[in-house]
Amino acid sequence: MLSSTLLKALHGIDGGLSTRWADTLADDRQPGLQADFVKSAPPFNVGDRPRGRNDVRRKYGLPPAGNANYAWLQRVLSTGGTADRRGQILFVDARQSGAMADRTEHVPAEAGLRRIADAYHAWRGTPSAQAVGPEVRERTRPLPYGDRSRST
Numbered sequence: 274m275l276s277s278t279l280l281k282a283l284h285g286i287d288g289g290l291s292t293r294w295a296d297t298l299a300d301d302r303q304p305g306l307q308a309d310f311v312k313s314a315p316p317f318n319v320g321d322r323p324r325g326r327n328d329v330r331r332k333y334g335l336p337p338a339g340n341a342n343y344a345w346l347q348r349v350l351s352t353g354g355t356a357d358r359r360g361q362i363l364f365v366d367a368r369q370s371g372a373m374a375d376r377t378e379h380v381p382a383e384a385g386l387r388r389i390a391d392a393y394h395a396w397r398g399t400p401s402a403q404a405v406g407p408e409v410r411e412r413t414r415p416l417p418y419g420d421r422s423r424s425t
Contacts (some may be wrong), residue, residue, distance in 0.1 A: 298344055301330070306352050315345040365392045 295302050320339040330351035336344035346362070370385025382388070 296347060298341065303352075308352050311349050311352050313345065313349050315341075315348075317342050317345065363392065363396050364387050 320343050326335060331344075334346055336341075336347070341383065365388070367381050367385040367389055368379065370388060371379055371381035374380045387425055394424075
């Protein structure tokens with residue numbers, strides 16, 4: 274929570290966000306939120322999350338039992354405002370660049386940070402950017418963390 278709060282303060286962001294820990298899949302504290310920018314670093318590959326058959330955020334179907342990845346993507350998509358990039362997903366696999374500081378924290382190396390920045394700038398419209406929207410839509414299974422069939 275501290276790092277989120279610090280980042281918001283440093284960048285002058287006041288999104289009316291809570292300073293209390295919450296599980297947005299189980300307890301949506303901002304129902305109906307529409308935002309032009311969503312930053313998300315959810316705990317991917319966590320099982321046993323609420324599946325919410327009647328959850329209006331499940332516009333694209335019920336997430337599979339045992340893996341919340343699809344639920345997190347739908348949560349982010351449900352908050353998208355009217356900005357031009359609504360519904361776009363930027364995947365960057367930087368796991369191999371850097372080292373684990375401890376059991377849960379990965380610290381990217383300088384090359385990894387450059388790779389992330391390059392992917393972001395490409396996504397913002399430089400000629401080297403690739404459109405993968407149709408590929409994502411054609412997937413019939415959830416995109417697992419670590420799927421290396423396509424990397425950015």
